[in-house]
Amino acid sequence: MRQVDIVVIGGGIAGLSAAMRLARRARTVVIEREGALGYHSSGRSATFSHFGIGDAAVRGMTAASRPFFETPPDGFVERPLSFAKPAMFIATEELIGELRALESEMTRYTDTITRVSPAEMLEIVPVLKTGVGGIVEGLLDRSGRKLDSDLLLQACAKAVRAAGGEVVTEAGAIGLRREGERWIVDTAGETYSTATIVDAAGAWADEVAIAAGVRPLGLQPMRRTIIGFDPPEGLDVSAWPFTKTAGDEGFYMLPDAGRLLASPMDVTPTEPTDAQxxxxxxxxxxxxxxxxxxxxxxxxxxxxxxxxxxxxxxxPTAGFAPDAPGFFWLAGQGGYGLQTAPAMALATEALLFGEAWPEELAAYGVRPDQIMPDRLFA
Incomplete structure (x- = not known):
């Protein structure tokens, strides 16, 4: 039985980015049941950071995470972790109200947003259908960033190991139990005795909690679909922005390696699974x-x-379970796990070690009570 301080369950961006900070201060092991990191969610994201989703807490964490993506720590990566790419939000006549509400929320976090007319939108994305029955108004946010999710995952794993931690794949938690003041975590290849479990298991986080005898949060996995297709021959789409419909229904589209990616923004409830x-x-x-x-x-x-x-x-939620000593939740990242990962890692470090709330989060109005799990049991 291996004696460690922290076992992080889940090798997605939430678990790895938190473990990168935790491993500097405590013996930390990340266990991932799949053979690859970020297999289910982090590796299947559109990997675009923007202020057009989430509430004030999510937008605040997005803003607090930007410096990390723009200027990563020295030695963290050997090539850029992200690059600037605008985001454009579009609306038909029926969606103007939602677009204006979105503008009001976004301008709290960036001063790079401007309204764009149909003619201006056509200069940016010439294939849009504008005018009567089509798109009549838009917002252009020049602060958007395209992220390299694979580079981020691998760099975080490398940083965990460099700090003395471990990242183990094909090591699902097959047994969880409390013995005295310690948690016992069984995997196929190793058994760990740990003071703290960090449940960063994504869609399976509630299942991990139940296996440990901890009250679940009531998490709901949602399936989202993305397709890739070639643009018309001779049409250069590389400079197009991330383009998204205002509101919850519609689509988003963005260029990627010469193709266009698009999603119907589906939100289909599902069980934890290898989504297809x-x-x-x-x-x-x-x-x-x-x-x-x-x-x-x-x-x-x-x-x-x-x-x-x-x-x-x-x-998203980070914090100790109110009903289980040493069981720390890091779950519910929704559609913003990548773009808020650095901020959530800061929050996790502070809450797990009982330290002062990070100034980087407070500066954008993010409070502990907004993300701690206690609120979900009120």
Missing amino acids: PEDFDIALAAWRVEEATTLEVGRIKAKWAGLRTFTADKV
Whole structure:
């Protein structure tokens, strides 16, 4: 039986980014049941950071995370972790109210947002259908950033190991129990005795808690689908922004390695699983692109689905379980796990070690009570 201080269950971006900070201060092991890091969610994201999703807490954590992506710590990566790419939010006549509400929220965190007319939008994305029955108003946010999720995952894992921690794949938690003041975590290859468990198991976080005898949060995994297709021959889309419909229904689209990626922004409740795209959602993605643009989605060159797991209030959670000593929640990242990971890691370090709340989070109005799990049991 290995004696450690912290066992992080889950090798996605939440667990790895937190472990990177924790391993500097305590003997830390990250265990991941799959053979690859970030297999279910982090590795299936559109990897774009913007202020157009979430509530004030999420936007605040997005803002607090930006310096990390723009200027990573010395030696963390050998190439850029992100690059600037604008985000453009579009609305039909029926969605102008939602677009204006979005503008009001976003301008609290960035001064780079401007309204764009249909003519201006066509200069940016010339395939949009504008005018009567089409897109009539937009917002352009020049602070958007495209993230390199694989580089981020691997760099975090490297940093964990450099600090003396371990990252073990194909090591699912097959047994969890409390013995005295310690937790015992069984995996296929090793048994760990630890003071603290960090439950960063994504869509499986509630299942991990139940196995440990801890009250679950009521997390809900949601399936989201993305398709990839080629733009018309001769059309250079590389400078197009991340383009998203205002509101909860519609689509988003962004260029990626010469192709266009698109999602119907589906939010289909599902059980924790290896999510696969369904024919209806694939067709819906193509249809919504064709409804809003002059593009014809021909052969679909790529398609995948991933899980986004939400708490009841759709705010990520970090903090000790109120009913289980040494059991720390790091879950419910929803659709913003990558773009808030550095901020959530800061919060996790402070809450786990009982330290002062980070100034980086307080500066953007993010409070402990907004993310601690106690609120979900009130």
